[in-house]
Amino acid sequence: MLSIPLFEQLYALLAPPVSSCLGCGKQTRHMSEKFTELCPDCAGAIPWIKAPRCPICGRGIGCPDCTRGDWAVERSFVLNRSAVLYDERMREWLGQYKYRGRESLAPLFGKMMIQAYNRLEQEMRDSWQDPSWRIDAVTCVPVSPSRLLERGFNQAEHLAEAVAGRTGAAYIPLLERSRDTEKQSLKSRSERLKDMKKVFVPGPGAADQLNQLMEGFESRRDGRQNIAQAQMGQNRYKPRLRLLLVDDIYTTGSTIGACAEQLQTLVCPSGREAEIYSLTWARS
Numbered sequence: 001m002l003s004i005p006l007f008e009q010l011y012a013l014l015a016p017p018v019s020s021c022l023g024c025g026k027q028t029r030h031m032s033e034k035f036t037e038l039c040p041d042c043a044g045a046i047p048w049i050k051a052p053r054c055p056i057c058g059r060g061i062g063c064p065d066c067t068r069g070d071w072a073v074e075r076s077f078v079l080n081r082s083a084v085l086y087d088e089r090m091r092e093w094l095g096q097y098k099y100r101g102r103e104s105l106a107p108l109f110g111k112m113m114i115q116a117y118n119r120l121e122q123e124m125r126d127s128w129q130d131p132s133w134r135i136d137a138v139t140c141v142p143v144s145p146s147r148l149l150e151r152g153f154n155q156a157e158h159l160a161e162a163v164a165g166r167t168g169a170a171y172i173p174l175l176e177r178s179r180d181t182e183k184q185s186l187k188s189r190s191e192r193l194k195d196m197k198k199v200f201v202p203g204p205g206a207a208d209q210l211n212q213l214m215e216g217f218e219s220r221r222d223g224r225q226n227i228a229q230a231q232m233g234q235n236r237y238k239p240r241l242r243l244l245l246v247d248d249i250y251t252t253g254s255t256i257g258a259c260a261e262q263l264q265t266l267v268c269p270s271g272r273e274a275e276i277y278s279l280t281w282a283r284s
Contacts, residue, residue: 021039023037023038026041035111037107037108049081049116057080058250059283065253077257077276078275079278080278081119081123081280082279082282083112083281083282084281085282097155098248109155109162113159114163121167134169136241137170137241138160138167138243138246139243139244139245140154140156140159142156156248159246159281160244160246163244163279167244170213174202174209174266175203175262176202176203178201200259202266207269239272240273240274241267241273243267243275243277244279245259245276245278246280247281248280248282249281249283256280
């Protein structure tokens with residue numbers, strides 16, 4: 001019969017190590033299989049948006065904003081999808097990561113974004129009946145130099161790089177902020193839309209980066225092209241450039257809309273159309 005000390009030594013060697021859950025801080029040997037940074041309770045409490053009710057902004061409940069005629073018609077992006085509902089738990093996680101510099105959460109947030117992208121990709125393939133649907137490049141909402149200096153990182157860039165790694169598409173920082181804006185969470189929707197005007201501009205070398213990306217695109221075919229027209233040679237078909245714009249949270253869409261508008265302006269001189277999709281970690 002094994003002595004207790006020897007048994008404990010064997011158990012310590014064979015049992016899973018004790019880990020600290022990044023969500024609640026609990027010490028446990030049994031972490032979530034899918035999200036190994038979390039205990040099963042925290043992983044099970046993630047408020048995933050699996051079936052968006054709004055086809056435009058991806059909100060999981062009724063959406064008054066996207067029923068407005070101007071937004072439904074004039075927006076510069078196709079749609080937004082988000083990983084989770086921005087509840088109190090998610091607010092705390094994002095606050096820890098974004099404002100308190102807890103970068104150990106970055107891998108977890110990246111995994112959550114990849115799961116959200118997988119849903120987006122499958123939705124688009126089903127919607128367009130195009131099993132080859134994919135994005136061409138990933139970019140993100142930029143932060144100002146002062147915010148970058150204050151935080152030490154751009155959380156949207158971390159999320160974008162995680163998605164780019166999953167898709168194999170290039171991550172390209174195309175935009176920069178021309179000025180700081182006041183805190184948006186305390187503003188009304190109309191104030192946010194007004195405040196975002198001309199905040200974003202093309203970054204240095206953005207046009208050259210896009211031109212390099214689009215080289216060789218002539219051989220790619222879009223599932224929605226007019227095949228007959230292309231075969232007849234009436235117009236040389238130029239496939240649309242699919243860009244994925246990444247940010248941490250979607251509230252009114254003012255930030256995403258302003259960035260998408262600038263991205264459309266960047267792509268326009270190439271003679272191609274841009275399809276801009278938004279992917280955010282949370283939907284408020």
